[in-house]
Amino acid sequence: MRVIEVKDYQQMSNRAAEYIIQKVVQNPSIKLGLATGGTPMGTYKSLIEDHQKNGTSYQKVTTFNLDEYIGLSGNNKNSYRYFMNDQLFNHIDINKAKTNIPSGIAADFQEECHRYENLIARHGGVDLQILGIGANGHIGFNEPGTSFRSTTHIVNLADSTIQANARFFSRIEEVPTQAITMGISTILKSKEILLLVSGEQKKDALFRLLNGEINESFPASVLKNHPYVTIIADKVAIADLKVNC
Numbered sequence: 001m002r003v004i005e006v007k008d009y010q011q012m013s014n015r016a017a018e019y020i021i022q023k024v025v026q027n028p029s030i031k032l033g034l035a036t037g038g039t040p041m042g043t044y045k046s047l048i049e050d051h052q053k054n055g056t057s058y059q060k061v062t063t064f065n066l067d068e069y070i071g072l073s074g075n076n077k078n079s080y081r082y083f084m085n086d087q088l089f090n091h092i093d094i095n096k097a098k099t100n101i102p103s104g105i106a107a108d109f110q111e112e113c114h115r116y117e118n119l120i121a122r123h124g125g126v127d128l129q130i131l132g133i134g135a136n137g138h139i140g141f142n143e144p145g146t147s148f149r150s151t152t153h154i155v156n157l158a159d160s161t162i163q164a165n166a167r168f169f170s171r172i173e174e175v176p177t178q179a180i181t182m183g184i185s186t187i188l189k190s191k192e193i194l195l196l197v198s199g200e201q202k203k204d205a206l207f208r209l210l211n212g213e214i215n216e217s218f219p220a221s222v223l224k225n226h227p228y229v230t231i232i233a234d235k236v237a238i239a240d241l242k243v244n245c
């Protein structure tokens with residue numbers, strides 16, 4: 001894993017956006033894997049600014065998001081579909097038909113899991129997957145204990161994840177307790193992974209990722225099995241850690 005240390009959230013966002021833009025310019029038909037949450041918001045803002053200023057085009061790009069809350073339709077302001085439209089897709093020239101997010105209101109969720117997994121495979125897989133990390137080491141919504149062999153599946157969210165995500169809802173009771181997420185093996189099949197880490201509350205997770213063992217009790221540790229992972233982390237998250245990777 002390659003670790004790039006940057007000063008703060010803003011620099012992490014700029015650097016990540018530059019990284020993504022370069023890949024999109026090199027391969028205009030790139031398949032991007034996208035994340036939601038607080039971490040990539042600044043990156044998406046930088047992508048929009050670049051699109052407006054320099055005209056980087058996303059017309060041929062296809063995207064696959066990691067996850068969606070069960071029970072929320074795309075019109076719900078807390079759904080990840082709404083988030084992605086609002087934070088990125090509505091402000092660039094992407095073809096919405098090429099933006100894919102698992103459905104949170106499917107009639108048959110097992111079927112939806114198969115559909116999503118097959119859809120990614122049919123497109124030849126994700127070229128570049130953007131990831132954030134949970135304080136408990138989750139990637140996507142793969143909570144501790146998830147099998148490294150998992151494909152797209154339904155999860156019960158950990159209490160700590162529900163609490164962490166409550167900041168986006170008006171009341172904690174509104175946070176869904178289940179989600180549909182790419183599995184760990186789905187994520188690992190991406191040709192390249194860009195993990196973004198920022199802030200004090202991610203310090204322990206980053207330490208464990210860089211220095212701990214590869215173990216299903218800490219999902220992100222599986223990234224050490226991937227040949228092409230870049231981590232962009234800010235100073236606060238890296239702190240004065242020794243990096244053994």
Ligand code: F6R
Pocket residue numbers: 034035036037038039040066067131132133134138139140141
């Ligand atoms: C989001 C996702 C999650 C987040 C993680 C960190 O699509 O899959 O794994 O990346 O929960 O969230 P933030 O960035 O809000 O700290």
